[in-house]
Amino acid sequence: MSCVPLAFLGIFAVLAAPLQAAPELLVDPMRPPAAAPHTEPSAPPPPPSVFDLRAIKIERGRASAIIDGQVVTEGSEINGAKVLKITREQVVIVEGDHTIELKLLKNEIKRRHQAPR
Secondary structure (H helix, E strand, O other): OOHHHHHHHHHHHHHHHHHHHOHHHOOOOOOOOOOOOOOOOOOOOOOOOOOOEEEEEEEOOEEEEEEOOEEEEOOOEEOOEEEEEEOOOEEEEEEOOEEEEEEOOHHHOOOOOOOOO
16 A cells, blocks of 8 residues: 555656746636736816806997806906807807807896886
């Protein structure tokens, strides 16, 4: 019986010898694949700002609006954006490459009350 364990050890030594000689050839099947090098994705352009249009006033040919609590006119700037056009129903502003149309809700549009004649 002592021959069996020695023979078993001999076979094991023969089989294990190549494993010790070249461990880089062994691949662990449960190892996750190598991750690609981490690169920072290019940042998308920031979304346009949110502006709060509260009122539009057109009187004697002059248009103005209240945006974010500030009175603005055509050509003025607010929070880095330029006011392009003010109409009775909307304000058009440009922020960077973005053109933004700010509109009043229908129930917020009021005409100036004129006294009966």
